[in-house]
Amino acid sequence: MTHQIAPVAGLSTGSVSGSVARPGLAVRPAQYPLFNFPPPPVDAVAVEERVAALAKRSIKKDAKVAGLRLTIRMMDLTTLEGKDTPGKVHALCRKALEPSFGDATIGPCAAICVYPNFVSTAKASLRGSTVKVASVATAFPSGQSPLSVKLDDVRRAVELGADEIDMVIDRGAMLSGDYRKVFDEIAATKEACGAAHLKVILETGELGTYDTVRKASEIGIAAGGDFIKTSTGKVTPAATPAVTLVMLEAIRDHFYATGRKIGMKPAGGVRTAKQALHYLVLVKETLGDAWLTPDLFRFGASALLNDVLMQLEKERTGAYAASEDFSKD
Amino acid sequence: MTLSTTTAAHDGNGTSETALAPTGATSGASTADRTLDFGNAWAYAPAPEARDHIKIAPRHELFIGGTWRAPRSGKYFDTISPSSEEKLSEIAEADAADVDDAVVAAREAYERYWRDLPGATRAKYLFRIARALQEKARELAIVESLDGGKPIKESRDVDIPLAAAHFFYHAGWADKLRYAFQGRTARPLGVAGQIIPWNFPLLMAAWKIAPALACGNTVVLKPAETTPLTALMLARIIEEAELPPGVVNIVTGAGATGAALAGHGGIDKVAFTGSTEVGKRIAQTLAGTGRRLTLELGGKAANIIFADAPIDQAVEGIMSAIFFNQGHVCCAGSRLLVEESVHDLVVKKLKDRLQTTRLGDPLDKNTDIGAINSRAQLTRIQELVAAGEHEGAERYSAPCALPGKGFWFAPTFFTGVAQSSRIAREEIFGPVLSILTFRTPDEAVEKANNTMYGLSAGIWTDKGAKSFWMAERLKAGVVWANTYNKFDPSSPFGGYKESGFGREGGRQGLSAYVELS
Numbered sequence: 001m002t003h004q005i006a007p008v009a010g011l012s013t014g015s016v017s018g019s020v021a022r023p024g025l026a027v028r029p030a031q032y033p034l035f036n037f038p039p040p041p042v043d044a045v046a047v048e049e050r051v052a053a054l055a056k057r058s059i060k061k062d063a064k065v066a067g068l069r070l071t072i073r074m075m076d077l078t079t080l081e082g083k084d085t086p087g088k089v090h091a092l093c094r095k096a097l098e099p100s101f102g103d104a105t106i107g108p109c110a111a112i113c114v115y116p117n118f119v120s121t122a123k124a125s126l127r128g129s130t131v132k133v134a135s136v137a138t139a140f141p142s143g144q145s146p147l148s149v150k151l152d153d154v155r156r157a158v159e160l161g162a163d164e165i166d167m168v169i170d171r172g173a174m175l176s177g178d179y180r181k182v183f184d185e186i187a188a189t190k191e192a193c194g195a196a197h198l199k200v201i202l203e204t205g206e207l208g209t210y211d212t213v214r215k216a217s218e219i220g221i222a223a224g225g226d227f228i229k230t231s232t233g234k235v236t237p238a239a240t241p242a243v244t245l246v247m248l249e250a251i252r253d254h255f256y257a258t259g260r261k262i263g264m265k266p267a268g269g270v271r272t273a274k275q276a277l278h279y280l281v282l283v284k285e286t287l288g289d290a291w292l293t294p295d296l297f298r299f300g301a302s303a304l305l306n307d308v309l310m311q312l313e314k315e316r317t318g319a320y321a322a323s324e325d326f327s328k329d
Numbered sequence: 330m331t332l333s334t335t336t337a338a339h340d341g342n343g344t345s346e347t348a349l350a351p352t353g354a355t356s357g358a359s360t361a362d363r364t365l366d367f368g369n370a371w372a373y374a375p376a377p378e379a380r381d382h383i384k385i386a387p388r389h390e391l392f393i394g395g396t397w398r399a400p401r402s403g404k405y406f407d408t409i410s411p412s413s414e415e416k417l418s419e420i421a422e423a424d425a426a427d428v429d430d431a432v433v434a435a436r437e438a439y440e441r442y443w444r445d446l447p448g449a450t451r452a453k454y455l456f457r458i459a460r461a462l463q464e465k466a467r468e469l470a471i472v473e474s475l476d477g478g479k480p481i482k483e484s485r486d487v488d489i490p491l492a493a494a495h496f497f498y499h500a501g502w503a504d505k506l507r508y509a510f511q512g513r514t515a516r517p518l519g520v521a522g523q524i525i526p527w528n529f530p531l532l533m534a535a536w537k538i539a540p541a542l543a544c545g546n547t548v549v550l551k552p553a554e555t556t557p558l559t560a561l562m563l564a565r566i567i568e569e570a571e572l573p574p575g576v577v578n579i580v581t582g583a584g585a586t587g588a589a590l591a592g593h594g595g596i597d598k599v600a601f602t603g604s605t606e607v608g609k610r611i612a613q614t615l616a617g618t619g620r621r622l623t624l625e626l627g628g629k630a631a632n633i634i635f636a637d638a639p640i641d642q643a644v645e646g647i648m649s650a651i652f653f654n655q656g657h658v659c660c661a662g663s664r665l666l667v668e669e670s671v672h673d674l675v676v677k678k679l680k681d682r683l684q685t686t687r688l689g690d691p692l693d694k695n696t697d698i699g700a701i702n703s704r705a706q707l708t709r710i711q712e713l714v715a716a717g718e719h720e721g722a723e724r725y726s727a728p729c730a731l732p733g734k735g736f737w738f739a740p741t742f743f744t745g746v747a748q749s750s751r752i753a754r755e756e757i758f759g760p761v762l763s764i765l766t767f768r769t770p771d772e773a774v775e776k777a778n779n780t781m782y783g784l785s786a787g788i789w790t791d792k793g794a795k796s797f798w799m800a801e802r803l804k805a806g807v808v809w810a811n812t813y814n815k816f817d818p819s820s821p822f823g824g825y826k827e828s829g830f831g832r833e834g835g836r837q838g839l840s841a842y843v844e845l846s
Contacts, residue, residue, distance in 0.1 A: 041791040056694070284367075288684075
């Protein structure tokens with residue numbers, strides 16, 4: 001079945017039949033319709049105010065412990081470096097399986113996130129566990145390669161055993177207004193994923209405005225993303241609470257319209273337990289209980305885990321441990 | 330098939346949703362599946378601000394002529410915490426004779442010290458007060474929340490910092506009045522009688538005292554009878570700042586005390602913030618006396634949401650417009666005018682937003698809605714809400730559990746409200762919103778201005794030109810665009826029509842306390 005996506009001002013390809021006079025996108029194959037385009041505008045000042053207000057929620061005692069334990073189970077423990085080796089990836093997998101020595105009730109993490117070359121290693125290290133292997137693909141992090149190369153990247157990662165694919169959108173196309181290209185590439189990537197879950201990285205640090213973030217979120221969701229994700233971690237700023245709130249609002253509107261639950265993953269820049277709790281507050285007060293699960297919310301992080309463990313230890317013993325008391329993998 | 334507008338996608342209408350949902354993953358999701366669940370999967374633990382270091386004296390006297398003294402009548406009244414009905418202290422009740430003492434003390438201070446001090450010296454005292462407010466901010470915030478019922482996050486982040494900011498701001502003007510009124514000479518008026526309400530007790534005291542002192546006047550201030558404690562703490566700060574005796578006098582009491590102050594012949598200027606009813610009486614008392622008057626009275630502000638607004642942020646704007654300080658705000662956006670095409674969407678989002686609103690202990694740092702200030706105010710809110718139901722408007726109240734003791738009212742809104750309804754015309758002064766619709770900007774202006782009040786208004790649109798077009802036509806002293814309830818000492822505040830006259834704050838606010846020649 002074919003659908004049109006909504007008219008986009010400034011695009012002249014194709015035409016929309018019927019009553020809509022504006023130029024629109026041509027009929028295209030797509031699994032999901034684009035319900036909300038152009039989406040409502042976003043007021044930057046008010047978004048940042050809301051986020052600042054929610055940062056003042058006081059999370060203490062039981063709430064803190066429960067939130068931090070949940071944070072660990074939501075974590076995509078990540079290593080995405082040129083110097084990655086099988087040894088490094090294996091060590092990280094061990095950490096994801098058993099984040100806290102001596103307390104088996106903590107963890108495991110949701111997933112390991114690696115480059116395609118390390119999917120096999122991670123798969124082997126995690127065999128028999130619930131920890132998923134996520135692979136970045138689509139010419140990560142820039143995405144500046146031909147679509148065929150990017151799709152091949154995805155197919156290989158899936159063949160190697162990736163459970164989840166973290167793709168990047170074409171930010172150049174997004175910023176030049178070629179929303180159709182952005183949409184089509186995501187839809188094609190989704191198809192290439194097969195059964196693997198797709199996370200769509202918007203790279204919000206390159207998008208410039210919350211309005212563009214909101215538009216990219218709508219496209220990412222409509223084109224078939226299971227998750228939308230803020231950042232590659234290679235661009236500053238990476239995840240911010242404000243950008244996350246804008247994306248959560250897009251997810252909420254999509255849920256209101258369709259009943260479909262899209263996941264959210266802030267990645268990069270979330271380094272402290274306190275920050276993580278702030279993100280959980282945003283989720284709790286924007287989308288509610290259903291999203292407070294690793295199935296629908298993830299943290300992409302590497303440095304975060306030890307800070308969370310340290311805070312949990314502090315809640316348990318009443319004193320801060322030394323950083324050397326936690327394994328550095 | 331073309332899928333476009335937000336409205337269509339969200340209108341909650343089954344037929345149109347079916348038409349929009351083409352295939353597969355999206356079909357079959359019933360409306361029930363589209364309800365967000367704001368339960369307790371992850372509940373916040375109580376986070377009360379500690380109050381054990383706060384010592385409230387069991388009895389408070391009058392602050393007259395730089396000393397603390399008992400009322401001549403020997404009468405005291407209780408001030409209670411509206412969140413627990415716990416008695417906090419006994420407060421002296423000033424009668425006409427006490428008020429007379431205070432006015433005499435203020436006159437003497439005016440003539441002996443304050444009038445002739447160099448502006449820079451007056452500034453020095455105001456800066457001292459401002460710094461002391463900051464140093465004691467935590468203590469003041471806790472007492473404000475205890476005595477008045479407002480959430481600690483508001484007293485901590487809004488009331489106290491803004492009170493200090495008003496003293497800092499006006500300290501800056503004290504030696505620059507000639508630049509405020511260029512080419513003219515500004516002289517103080519004399520003794521100002523100031524009567525303030527219970528919704529922002531310390532902040533209103535700052536709004537009144539700071540400009541009066543900066544311009545060289547002395548002051549007799551009467552705080553509201555339900556919330557006298559922070560004004561009395563301010564008196565202690567003023568004492569510690571070593572202001573000359575009698576420059577600021579605080580007389581506590583209820584309506585009779587206020588009437589004695591407003592009607593006192595030795596006063597040169599009356600400044601009143603409170604109800605329109607009392608304001609009218611004061612205006613009658615002062616008519617023909619030549620004494621100066623400024624009134625800041627009630628409101629029934631329109632908060633106007635256009636279909637092109639940033640909707641999610643506008644919903645936050647509704648929250649801060651009407652539920653800030655339990656709606657005990659004269660400029661509260663108590664009438665929501667929403668463009669008809671986004672009405673259902675806005676109502677749906679507002680309902681979900683209310684699910685996460687936390688009502689309870691004002692001292693809990695996570696509390697969003699505190700206690701209603703008094704039993705009398707609660708009764709008034711209940712009466713008007715009953716009137717709204719009786720008139721056929723549809724009521725929705727947030728599902729908050731109300732504490733057993735104290736005065737509480739769950740955040741509430743009405744849909745299907747007509748312009749003629751009591752809840753659309755009368756000031757409720759509580760957490761109750763009336764939602765009306767409009768179709769065009771002209772209609773929005775007409776409805777917004779169709780009120781006896783004119784204190785404030787809000788506009789939500791992504792189009793700057795539309796904001797300005799609206800602001801030019803709204804008869805309101807303050808118009809906010811894509812925000813609400815924002816205050817700054819440099820920005821004049823005041824009303825049109827029965828919301829009063831005169832401005833407070835900014836250069837305009839100074840002119841209420843000077844004689845220009």
